[in-house]
Amino acid sequence: MKFCPNCGSKLDFEVKICPVCKFEQPEWAEKEEKVSKLWWFVPFFLGVLGGFAAWSINKERNEKLANRLLIFGIVWSIIWGIVYFFLKILLPP
């Protein structure tokens, strides 16, 4: 989602000309909205669940980053799953 710099209407990213005011959209208006870097801590601490939460909250604002947060949550959980698995094997109770 982006906003028309002329009239402030909500527009899809693909829209080149604002349907409300016919303003031609400049390049910079196509960039995704900034999402706080702090969102990376959510999947970092909560794994897949945090990844899904960060994804569902941010997907409207910045789909690419939301997808990356989700993938990070999944991959991070798999890494910890593998580490836990090997610790279980290597360290007998």
Ligand SMILES: [Zn+2]
């Ligand atoms: Zn407009």
